[in-house]
Amino acid sequence: MRIAVVMPTYNEAANIGKMIDVLFETIFPAMDGFDMHLVVADDTSPDGTGRIVTDRMTVHERLHLSTGERRGLGHAYVRGFSFAMDQLSADAVVEMDADFQHDPRYLIDMATAFEKGADYVIGSRFMAGGAIPDQWAWHRKFISVAGNRFARRMLGLDAIHDLTTGFRLTRVAGVLDRIDLSGLMALDRFAYKVDLLYKTLALARTVVEIPIAFAPRQREKSKFNFSELIATYKVVAKLRMSGR
Numbered sequence: 001m002r003i004a005v006v007m008p009t010y011n012e013a014a015n016i017g018k019m020i021d022v023l024f025e026t027i028f029p030a031m032d033g034f035d036m037h038l039v040v041a042d043d044t045s046p047d048g049t050g051r052i053v054t055d056r057m058t059v060h061e062r063l064h065l066s067t068g069e070r071r072g073l074g075h076a077y078v079r080g081f082s083f084a085m086d087q088l089s090a091d092a093v094v095e096m097d098a099d100f101q102h103d104p105r106y107l108i109d110m111a112t113a114f115e116k117g118a119d120y121v122i123g124s125r126f127m128a129g130g131a132i133p134d135q136w137a138w139h140r141k142f143i144s145v146a147g148n149r150f151a152r153r154m155l156g157l158d159a160i161h162d163l164t165t166g167f168r169l170t171r172v173a174g175v176l177d178r179i180d181l182s183g184l185m186a187l188d189r190f191a192y193k194v195d196l197l198y199k200t201l202a203l204a205r206t207v208v209e210i211p212i213a214f215a216p217r218q219r220e221k222s223k224f225n226f227s228e229l230i231a232t233y234k235v236v237a238k239l240r241m242s243g244r
């Protein structure tokens with residue numbers, strides 16, 4: 001089974017080298033029976049993130065770089081997904097951040113769930129056993145928890161606890177390959193995640209949520225801001241109105 005981890009980066013020079021090392025030296029070797037690949041979807045970061053990746057590509061043949069211009073998070077993911085499907089013929093893809101907020105060890109749980117038949121594995125911060133960073137300011141915690149609850153209500157998705165998580169595995173055959181990725185809403189933003197989740201849930205037969213503790217970002221700057229939040233609500237409202 002070939003799994004491609006698609007990792008978007010913008011100015012992650014302080015994180016990406018260490019992330020590649022941890023994945024290729026510790027995590028992937030522990031995943032017996034899985035053919036693990038990493039596709040870094042970098043938007044020509046001015047801090048040299050791409051160069052760090054190309055340097056390590058000489059050592060790791062399952063490390064890949066897809067470079068494009070900066071058009072926002074969703075576009076970077078669509079580029080990375082296309083690479084994983086067209087160039088690598090991956091059986092599953094994973095969405096994952098580069099800044100160590102997603103503990104790479106969860107990849108093992110996700111791959112195991114996929115092996116057992118899951119079409120969609122959602123790394124969930126808001127179910128029992130999951131967590132958001134203690135260090136977050138109260139308003140960021142409130143927005144994250146209350147916003148998710150509200151969106152679940154609006155969309156009638158009470159069974160899923162985390163609609164905006166950035167850590168998910170999706171089966172390609174019959175699921176990701178049946179979604180019109182370039183037609184997703186809000187590809188220029190983080191908000192594409194809700195539309196993609198909604199469309200994936202419509203196709204996935206076996207959905208598994210696993211609890212993840214979302215760690216605080218330790219290095220480099222956040223790309224998340226208030227406008228990403230507004231965009232997410234707009235997508236939720238559009239999905240609800242269209243009754244899709």
Ligand SMILES: Nc1nc2c(ncn2[C@@H]2O[C@H](COP(=O)(O)OP(=O)(O)OP(=O)(O)O)[C@@H](O)[C@H]2O)c(=O)[nH]1
Nearest residue numbers: 008009010041043072073076097098217222223224
């Ligand atoms: N290619 C690309 N990657 C992006 C873009 N925006 C964010 N990313 C990456 O997407 C991931 C998530 O972005 P973050 O800034 O960590 O967002 P966040 O985790 O919600 O916010 P923090 O908790 O503050 O880190 C990181 O790996 C970023 O480098 C973008 O426009 N293009």
Ligand SMILES: [Mg+2]
Nearest residue numbers: 097099101217
């Ligand atoms: Mg982050």
